[in-house]
Amino acid sequence: xxxxxxxxxxxxxxxxxxxxxxxxxxxxxxxxxxxxxxxxxxxxxxxxxxxxxxxxxxxxxxxxxxxxxxxxxxxxxxxxxxxxxxxxxxxxxxxxxxxxxxxxxxxxxxxxxxxxxxxxxxxxxxxxxxxxxxx
Amino acid sequence: xxxxxxxxxxxxxxxxxxxxxxxxxxxxxxxxxxxxxxxxxxxxxxxxxxxxxxxxxxxxxxxxxxxxxxxxxxxxxxxxxxxxxxxxxxxxxxxxxxxxxxxxxxxxxxxxxxxxxxxxxxxxxxxxxxxxxxxxxxxxxxxxxxxxxxxxxxxxxxxxxxxxxxxxxxxxxxxxxxxxxxxxxxxxxxxxxxxxxxxxxxxxxxxxxxxxxxxxxxxxxxxxxxxxxxxxxxxxxxxxxxxxxxxxxxxxxxxxxxxxxxxxxxxxxxxxxxxxxxxxxxxxxxxxxxxxxxxxxxxxxxxxxxxxxxxxxxxxxxxxxxxxxxxxxxxxxxxxxxxxxxxxxxxxx
Amino acid sequence: xxxxxxxxxxxxxxxxxxxxxxxxxxxxxxxxxxxxxxxxxxxxxxxxxxxxxxxxxxxxxxxxxxxxxxxxxxxxxxxxxxxxxxxxxxxxxxxxxxxxxxxxxxxxxxxxxxxxxxxxxxxxxxxxxxxxxxxxxxxxxxxxxxxxxxxxxxxxxxxxxxxxxxxxxxxxxxxxxxxxxxxxxxxxxxxxxxxxxxxxxxxxxxxxxxxxxxxxxxxxxxxxxxxxxxxxxxxxxxxxxxxxxxxxxxxxxxxxxxxxxxxxxxxxxxxxxxxxxxxxxxxxxxxxxxxxxxxxxxxxxxxxxxxxxxxxxxxxxxxxxxxxxxxxxxxxxxxxxxxxxxxxxxxxxxxxxxxxxxxxxxxxxxxxxxxxxxxxxxxxxxxxxxxx
Numbered sequence: 110x111x112x113x114x115x116x117x118x119x120x121x122x123x124x125x126x127x128x129x130x131x132x133x134x135x136x137x138x139x140x141x142x143x144x145x146x147x148x149x150x151x152x153x154x155x156x157x158x159x160x161x162x163x164x165x166x167x168x169x170x171x172x173x174x175x176x177x178x179x180x181x182x183x184x185x186x187x188x189x190x191x192x193x194x195x196x197x198x199x200x201x202x203x204x205x206x207x208x209x210x211x212x213x214x215x216x217x218x219x220x221x222x223x224x225x226x227x228x229x230x231x232x233x234x235x236x237x238x239x240x241x242x243x244x
Numbered sequence: 245x246x247x248x249x250x251x252x253x254x255x256x257x258x259x260x261x262x263x264x265x266x267x268x269x270x271x272x273x274x275x276x277x278x279x280x281x282x283x284x285x286x287x288x289x290x291x292x293x294x295x296x297x298x299x300x301x302x303x304x305x306x307x308x309x310x311x312x313x314x315x316x317x318x319x320x321x322x323x324x325x326x327x328x329x330x331x332x333x334x335x336x337x338x339x340x341x342x343x344x345x346x347x348x349x350x351x352x353x354x355x356x357x358x359x360x361x362x363x364x365x366x367x368x369x370x371x372x373x374x375x376x377x378x379x380x381x382x383x384x385x386x387x388x389x390x391x392x393x394x395x396x397x398x399x400x401x402x403x404x405x406x407x408x409x410x411x412x413x414x415x416x417x418x419x420x421x422x423x424x425x426x427x428x429x430x431x432x433x434x435x436x437x438x439x440x441x442x443x444x445x446x447x448x449x450x451x452x453x454x455x456x457x458x459x460x461x462x463x464x465x466x467x468x469x470x471x472x473x474x475x476x477x478x479x480x481x482x483x484x485x486x487x488x489x490x491x492x493x494x495x496x497x498x499x500x501x502x503x504x505x506x507x508x509x510x511x512x513x514x515x516x517x518x519x520x521x522x523x524x525x526x527x528x529x530x531x532x533x534x535x536x537x538x539x540x541x542x543x544x545x546x547x548x549x550x551x552x553x554x555x556x557x558x559x560x561x562x563x564x565x566x567x568x569x570x571x572x573x574x575x576x577x578x579x580x581x582x583x584x585x586x587x588x589x590x591x592x593x
Numbered sequence: 594x595x596x597x598x599x600x601x602x603x604x605x606x607x608x609x610x611x612x613x614x615x616x617x618x619x620x621x622x623x624x625x626x627x628x629x630x631x632x633x634x635x636x637x638x639x640x641x642x643x644x645x646x647x648x649x650x651x652x653x654x655x656x657x658x659x660x661x662x663x664x665x666x667x668x669x670x671x672x673x674x675x676x677x678x679x680x681x682x683x684x685x686x687x688x689x690x691x692x693x694x695x696x697x698x699x700x701x702x703x704x705x706x707x708x709x710x711x712x713x714x715x716x717x718x719x720x721x722x723x724x725x726x727x728x729x730x731x732x733x734x735x736x737x738x739x740x741x742x743x744x745x746x747x748x749x750x751x752x753x754x755x756x757x758x759x760x761x762x763x764x765x766x767x768x769x770x771x772x773x774x775x776x777x778x779x780x781x782x783x784x785x786x787x788x789x790x791x792x793x794x795x796x797x798x799x800x801x802x803x804x805x806x807x808x809x810x811x812x813x814x815x816x817x818x819x820x821x822x823x824x825x826x827x828x829x830x831x832x833x834x835x836x837x838x839x840x841x842x843x844x845x846x847x848x849x850x851x852x853x854x855x856x857x858x859x860x861x862x863x864x865x866x867x868x869x870x871x872x873x874x875x876x877x878x879x880x881x882x883x884x885x886x887x888x889x890x891x892x893x894x895x896x897x898x899x900x901x902x903x904x905x906x907x908x909x910x911x912x913x914x915x916x917x918x919x920x921x922x923x924x925x926x927x928x929x930x931x932x933x934x935x936x937x938x939x940x941x942x943x944x945x946x947x948x949x950x951x952x953x954x955x956x957x958x959x960x961x962x963x964x965x966x967x968x969x970x971x972x973x974x975x976x977x978x979x980x981x
Contacts, residue, residue: 169849170751170849172744172747172795173793173796174736174740176719178719178735178737180735184735186793189734189735189736190744199844200844201727201731201734201842201844214748238734
């Protein structure tokens with residue numbers, strides 16, 4: 110993926126702090142934030158409010174990646190999951206600090222700050238969210 | 245006694261561990277003997293996605309969880325490490341954005357071998373004392389690199405601790421701080437090099453012991469105290485032997501030092517070491533307890549602190565974040581091969 | 594709206610075609626289709642090309658013009674357009690070509706799908722395929738394309754009791770079909786055991802659950818119904834065309850185990866064709882992964898939601914079943930040159946409806962359905978064809 114730094118910088122608040130937004134008209138929460146609510150549309154213009162997610166969620170589905178992309182080759186095998194956040198939105202992220210055998214649909218997880226990938230040994234390092242089981 | 249001190253703290257220790265025996269077997273050495281000699285049974289290893297920035301963020305977030313501070317009121321962040329992810333581009337701003345302290349913020353990254361974290365504490369203390377900031381955040385964290393086969397491979401570990409310094413709701417006052425520094429080249433790493441080098445036995449008496457002893461002695465003179473006045477003493481811990489020997493030299497008992505001695509379980513977390521030790525002590529300290537902390541950084545220098553735990557500790561809720569011992573006990577062992585992969589010992593394109 | 598028929602089809606072999614370049618594949622499929630149809634260059638009103646990522650595979654964009662050129666049509670200055678919808682690129686091209694005739698603008702068009710994936714090497718191919726997913730919010734965090742479908746599979750297993758063996762049956766069936774297809778990448782049967790024990794790619798999917806990296810091209814000639822008698826190519830009518838979109842990311846979907854885009858595209862096509870799922874005699878569905886076929890037959894209405902896993906064992910989608918699926922061998926055995934797939938499905942439908950499917954010929958095939966998906970379900974195109 111083209112590694113331009115502005116693209117990653119723009120989304121630091123999403124990657125570091127799970128900053129979503131909420132439609133002021135219908136209260137649906139979106140992550141990543143949307144310019145307008147797909148359901149309220151023009152009614153939501155100017156009414157989208159920032160909302161920091163708590164970081165807590167639940168696994169809806171997961172897989173263990175054995176054949177990874179170049180940027181992740183040293184991490185295989187690693188778990189990736191679709192997580193439903195407590196506030197509503199769903200996202201895709203790696204699961205860490207968990208025995209692969211303990212992974213299950215419905216497992217409660219919380220976000221942690223980790224290195225996601227980097228642009229080789231000379232480029233920028235990209236940090237963001239991963240999730241670990243709630244003890 | 246001043247009213248400036250620690251308002252909240254938090255630690256971060258990676259879960260992975262490698263045993264001394266596992267390391268020793270690769271080099272045909274006797275792991276049991278080495279473990280006994282150093283007093284280090286196993287050390288922490290950062291996972292492939294952990295580095296000084298992630299450890300610092302986790303420690304800072306835990307510190308914030310335990311108090312009610314608005315991160316926007318943090319006016320300065322100083323992170324001390326020997327393994328900042330970038331040689332140029334501060335770890336401090338990554339943490340700043342990750343905890344919501346930006347943009348009204350003073351930031352700089354610190355380096356002074358293993359005492360860069362305590363130097364950060366001193367700077368935050370000064371900022372607060374000068375009323376320049378409401379709160380300062382000081383972090384000491386490292387993912388230390390050791391050359392394969394070198395003695396340091398048994399101790400170079402990963403971890404860190406974060407301290408929020410301020411004037412309000414202080415749980416432990418920093419009454420005095422004193423530093424003793426000289427140009428002593430006992431351990432160093434040249435700019436483009438991957439691994440440090442050290443002077444072998446030269447790192448003992450003329451380096452560690454000289455600076456820790458002098459700093460601690462002068463600190464107690466300034467504070468008007470003797471070893472008996474302290475409930476706890478935390479010394480920099482490159483292994484378990486040095487701080488225990490230092491305790492003897494100064495006149496502290498084993499009981500005063502052991503609670504702050506974490507190296508046996510996680511190795512030397514370098515810039516995190518003294519601060520992790522202090523965090524471990526604060527995990528069990530009570531109001532009125534007196535703590536002496538003296539760090540050591542090669543090159544060389546020691547920062548010493550005279551600390552008193554306040555009444556506010558009674559209402560401080562540590563349970564909002566894991567204790568140092570909780571993190572020490574939350575572990576997973578790995579083999580040397582996995583260790584080599586994660587600590588970047590394998591050459592590949 | 595006018596009716597449209599397919600009057601010519603052409604296909605290259607699918608596989609690792611080291612000797613054939615993007616341009617050569619284009620010319621081969623295109624000329625075969627044109628010869629089959631009986632049209633000449635002068636009859637062509639437009640070219641519609643599906644290619645997912647010529648840019649990353651062969652460093653070449655501006656593919657509409659390239660195809661016109663490689664086909665020898667530049668001097669005729671035929672309008673040439675490239676459509677992209679990840680793995681649905683081919684059928685998007687087909688639909689646009691179809692609409693251009695149905696709407697009365699064109700009379701005769703050539704639709705082609707091409708992908709040349711093997712010039713770049715395995716991991717580059719995998720990363721390029723991942724651009725079908727959400728780059729910022731899926732791929733960036735380490736989710737691979739097989740990983741996404743694996744999560745669909747895991748959830749399907751959790752909700753409906755689908756098993757790894759169910760997935761393996763799909764692969765076995767499709768290889769058995771592909772073994773009879775001279776154009777298929779893999780013309781060998783596989784055993785259930787092989788399919789179940791293959792090396793893991795993204796659990797629960799293993800190597801035998803995943804379609805391969807393939808070079809290939811397919812082309813069809815479309816003609817307005819009122820002009821088909823001018824040309825010798827045997828026609829088959831397109832009676833329904835549907836298309837739908839959904840969230841780019843899998844996690845954004847309403848339901849992870851249902852491709853709503855399939856449901857809506859199919860609805861559109863069924864409505865236009867005035868047919869129900871049970872009227873369909875056979876189908877080519879998008880089995881980029883075995884689980885995709887299971888979901889497809891559910892979402893197309895051939896079986897109830899949750900019952901797709903047993904469709905092979907219950908002899909519903911087998912060659913001799915009530916609705917044979919992927920007689921061509923599917924993406925799994927035939928191969929998946931991404932942009933070509935959607936068009937290749939139409940080639941198979943046409944051959945079956947014409948009675949030219951050789952060893953794969955179904956008896957009494959009157960209505961065929963082609964189902965093509967982009968990414969993890971963000972785009973879906975469905976076409977229904979009828980024998981003439």
